[in-house]
Amino acid sequence: MMAMSCKDDKGGIMDNGKYVRYTPEQIEALERVYHECPKPSSLRRQQLIRECPILSNIEPKQIKVWFQNRRCREKQRKESSRLHSVNRKLAAMNKLLIEENERLQKQVSHLPGPDSIGIVSIAHGCNGVAARACGLVALEPTRVAEILKDRPSWFRDCRAVNILNVLPTGTGGSIEILYMQLYAPTTLATARDFLLLRYTSVTQDGSLVVCERSLTNIQNGPSIPPVANFVRAEMLASGYLIRPCEGGGSIIHIVDHMDLEAYSVPEVLRPLYESSTMLAQKMTIMALRQLRQIALEVSQSGAPNNWGRRxxxxxxxxxxxxxxxxxxxxxxxxxxxxxxxxxxxxxxxxxxxxxxxxxxxxxxxxxxxxxxxxxxxxxxxxxxxxxxxxxxxxxxxxxxxxxxxxxxxxxxxxxxxxxxxxxxxxxxxxxxxxxxxxxxxxxxxxxxxxxxxxxxxxxxxxxxxxxxxxxxxxxxxxxxxxxxxxxxxxxxxxxxxxxxxxxxxxxxxxxxxxxxLDPIKGGSSPNRTLDLASALDIGGSRTRPSSNYYVASGSARSxxxxxxxxxxxxxxxxxxxxxxxxxxxxxxxxxxxxxxxxxxNMNSNGALQAPLGTPEAHILARWISRSYSFYLGAELLKSGNERSENVLKLLWSHSDAIMCCSLKAMPVFTFANQAGLDMLETTLVALQDISLEKVLDEHGRKGLFTEFAQIMQQGFVCLQGGVCSSSMGRPVSYERAVAWKVVNEEENAHCLAFMFINWSFV
Structure with a gap:
């Protein structure tokens, strides 16, 4: 019967329950061969027994097992050494992140208070681009953290976030190694990617802290080589502090700080990569919007809309x-x-x-x-x-x-x-x-x-x-x-x-x-405050002038x-x-x-204006006002100043919708004041594409056709209230309307004017 043998943990052989140990001389001889050839063939093992008399009592099968054990021990030793090295690195990094966490908590505690909820601050003069925000949402801290960590769900520029490794911490938190990819916003640039370390912990008061930072220059640590079609960017100290509120909900403090390697894009695009304002809009504010949107959906129980979609x-x-x-x-x-x-x-x-x-x-x-x-x-x-x-x-x-x-x-x-x-x-x-x-x-x-x-x-x-x-x-x-x-x-x-x-x-x-590409001077947004004068003092030996400069009107680019x-x-x-x-x-x-x-058609403040630069617009405004006064016996504009620029200005800002259409077989609009453009839901540029027939409903078209001869003979007609349509198909109700003939200096009919009084969308 064949003898049974198995390996022991010291490289020896257990044969029929008895240990057969190698002598030091035998181990030395085997080690010499191992360093030359860790995996000898069957012929090489037999040759070894013949050439080394001290191994003559060892069977070839036992020699094979010894080399298997030796290779296994070497592999375990290398893996243990690597894990110990990574553990030391992560422990040191954990300490740094805890210190960074404490620093961030002190920093944000001075920024937001009960009266500063919703504030977004833009950083100037720091390395890279940075923004920070504070918001209040009706979600519990753990849910907030879950949403914010799922960056692809709310950050539209984020293509993917892959978790490469997770290590639990003694405080109930975790350390994660992440690889993140961002889309390029235009065809003129290359996409960005990041190798990140994310640390999550829970403080004694129940607050959640999530810190993120790029992994750089870590020997024997995790690494991802450069990926084709991506530029490796850097995330500096960033993260979230999520504090529970009494009675439910959370206060969220957000800090985003990145270096997007602007040198790698064409000079004309560098403002996109050097602007903290862009970072705030695309990332910081979008995080708060996602939280508020989900909180609203939760409060409304996610009821489906008219289309049956939740x-x-x-x-x-x-x-x-x-x-x-x-x-x-x-x-x-x-x-x-x-x-x-x-x-x-x-x-x-x-x-x-x-x-x-x-x-x-x-x-x-x-x-x-x-x-x-x-x-x-x-x-x-x-x-x-x-x-x-x-x-x-x-x-x-x-x-x-x-x-x-x-x-x-x-x-x-x-x-x-x-x-x-x-x-x-x-x-x-x-x-x-x-x-x-x-x-x-x-x-x-x-x-x-x-x-x-x-x-x-x-x-x-x-x-x-x-x-x-x-x-x-x-x-x-x-x-x-x-x-x-x-x-x-x-x-x-x-x-x-x-x-x-x-x-x-x-x-x-x-x-x-x-x-x-250039910020808008004095821009603001509803329900939001942008503190453009604030600075985010985040460390870094390199500083550069802020790129959030303001440009003169007329040179804004996109x-x-x-x-x-x-x-x-x-x-x-x-x-x-x-x-x-x-x-x-x-x-x-x-x-x-x-x-x-x-x-x-932009004015000096960058807003759409009346065509004040064209003499035709001033002349038309004067004809509209004079014709109204002549035929209806009342003043259209409450001003005695007949200067053409003043007439056009008053007509443009008139509270009622005033518009003119041509006298062709298929009348189209040729002019409208601001209220008229709002009612038609159009712009001066596209006004001439809108026909009168499309705006009026069937009742209005029949009424106008019946009264058209009277308008041309008498000069005006008063129309009852009704409903018309904007260029977008939305119904518009009006209390009453007036139509009158607009004549030029030679008393010839130039166009037809309408005024819709007290109009509103239905």
């Missing part, structure tokens, strides 16, 4: 739109994107993606109800610099006047190319559409972000298919419409959906992102980034790529024209 589901849709747009904009190779050859002009970049993960179940709707199963997604993207156009103003125009930039008749070649095979275009198909109706879906507490469904009425494939048309729907995310919010970027992101609006519907987001996704079949890839380039170039041209027109 608030959490709507937030998930917003997140999907934002994330999809960022993924398309960044075009990471790990997501399946690859660069297509250019057409010789580098203004528009086209990427292609055919990965199964991107296309799985992608069935996109078309206006006539035909569903196209696609196997290729293209993304055409570009960036451009804008001058002296507030992002919020341009965004509102793009949202409200899609026909100004969405070109549905690119050229005959495009229409023919689409007919060769189905493809889904962002925002609609080639052809005309009758208009858009905005259907509200959800909004955040401060209305800084809107989620809505856009109904595109009467969309057709092309002019030849005008009889075959239908409605198309877009899911749209709109944020940053408050032009007074300092450093706020504006986004309009949309994706085609079908009428069923299923929860799991695939989304191919496209849209615009407009980021201010960068607009456009990314449009197209879905098609693989055999149509080259054709649709050419279509995508042409489409985006057409959009760029349209946006540039709109931006130029908006810029020309």
């Amino acid at each position: 608030p959490a589901e709507l937030r998930a849709l917003s997140q999907r739109l934002s994330r999809g747009f960022n993924e398309a904009l960044n075009g990471f190779t790990t997501e399946g994107w690859s660069l297509m050859a250019t057409d010789g002009v580098d203004d528009v970049t086209v990427l292609v993606n055919s990965s199964p993960e991107k296309l799985m179940g992608l069935i996109l709707p078309t206006p006539n109800g035909y569903s196209s199963v696609t196997n290729v997604v293209l993304c055409a993207k570009a960036s451009m610099l804008l001058q002296n156009v507030p992002p919020a103003l341009l965004l509102r125009f793009l949202r409200e006047h899609r026909s100004e930039w969405a070109d549905y008749n690119i050229d005959a070649y495009t229409a023919a190319a689409v007919k060769l095979g189905p493809c889904s275009l962002p925002g609609g198909q080639i052809g005309n559409f009758g208009g858009q109706v905005i259907l509200p879906l959800a909004h955040t507490i401060e209305h800084e972000e809107l989620l809505e469904v856009i109904k595109m009425e009467g969309v057709g494939h092309c002019a030849e298919d005008a009889l075959v048309s239908g409605d198309m729907f877009l899911l749209q995310l709109c944020n940053g419409m408050d032009e007074n919010a300092v450093g706020m970027c504006a986004e309009l992101i949309f994706a085609p959906i079908d009428a069923s609006f299923a929860d799991d519907a695939p989304l191919l987001p496209s849209g615009f992102r407009i980021i201010p 960068v607009m980034t456009i990314a449009f996704e197209f879905a098609c079949e693989s055999h149509m890839q080259e054709t649709v790529a050419a279509l995508a380039r042409q489409y985006v170039r057409t959009v760029i041209s349209s946006v540039q024209k709109v931006a130029s027109a908006l810029s020309s």
Whole structure:
């Protein structure tokens, strides 16, 4: 019967229950061989026995077991040494973080008090960029910490946070090693990533402390080498102090401090990476907004809205739109994107993606109800610099006047190319559409972000298919419409959906992102205080002048980034790529024209104004006022000053909505004062695209047609109150209205003027 043997813990052999130990001479001989060859072959072991007489009584099998034990002990020794080294490093870092935590607590205790809730401070003169905030929310500290740690759920620039390791602490806290990736905001820069250490602890009074800082220059510690398409940035001392409030809720103190390696981006973009204001808007304030939004949803029990969606589901849709747009904009190779050859002009970049993960179940709707199963997604993207156009103003125009930039008749070649095979275009198909109706879906507490469904009425494939048309729907995310919010970027992101609006519907987001490069002088935002004079005194031997400088009016800059996704079949890839380039170039041209027109109507304070610089505007204002006085026997403007600039100023600020339309067969509006623009929900630039017929309801159109002859003969008519529509389709009620003929210096009819008195949205 074969003898049973097993290994002991000292390298010897236990044979039939008896220990067989190696002599020191035998171990020395085996060690010499081990250092030369840790894993000898069977032939080498037999040769060893023959060459070393002192090993002659050892069987080859026992020699094999000794080498196995020796390799195992060596591996354990190295691992133990490494763990002891990491433990010493983490213990030292833990001590430093505890000291940093105590310092931060002392620092923030001087910042916020009961009367300073909601304050956001912007740092100047410190290393990197920094911001801090204090807020009160109706959530328990543990829930607050859970939300804030889930950074991708509220920080839209955050692509991913991976937890590499977790070590518990003796106080019930934890030490985590994290790897975080941030999206690049434009096509002109590279994405950022971070290797972080996060320390969480609970203080004696029940407060939660979360400290974060980058891991740098740690020997034998965890490390991630540089990742392709990312620049390694640094997070300086940052974190959260979450204090429980009596009666429930929490007071949250937030400190964000980063060095985003601005040297690696083009000089024109460096304000984005050196501006504490941008950091505050995109990260610090967004953290507070997420907490307040979730607290509101909890208080309302998460009841579904009219669309049958609960608030959490709507937030998930917003997140999907934002994330999809960022993924398309960044075009990471790990997501399946690859660069297509250019057409010789580098203004528009086209990427292609055919990965199964991107296309799985992608069935996109078309206006006539035909569903196209696609196997290729293209993304055409570009960036451009804008001058002296507030992002919020341009965004509102793009949202409200899609026909100004969405070109549905690119050229005959495009229409023919689409007919060769189905493809889904962002925002609609080639052809005309009758208009858009905005259907509200959800909004955040401060209305800084809107989620809505856009109904595109009467969309057709092309002019030849005008009889075959239908409605198309877009899911749209709109944020940053408050032009007074300092450093706020504006986004309009949309994706085609079908009428069923299923929860799991695939989304191919496209849209615009407009980021201010220069701060707005004297800007503020509702329900928020920005202390631009404060400084955050965080250590660091290097200091640099703050980049939050103020620029003179007229030189404010912003960068607009456009990314449009197209879905098609693989055999149509080259054709649709050419279509995508042409489409985006057409959009760029349209946006540039709109931006130029908006810029020309900005006053010295950067606000949209009446066209005071044009003599025609002054003359028209005088004609409107004089004609009203002549035909109605009363003064329209309560002023005896006939100076033309004063007349236009008074007309522009009149409380009632005053507007003029042409005397053509299809009258369109040619002028409106500020109240008129508000009622029509439009701008001076887009005013001429609105017809009188679209504003008046059927009753109003019939009444005006009946009274038109009287207006032209008598000069005026008084209309009963009623309901009309804004350019966005919203009903507007008015108490009464007056229409009168506007004549020029030669007493010839120039246009028709309307005044809607005591109007309001229904």
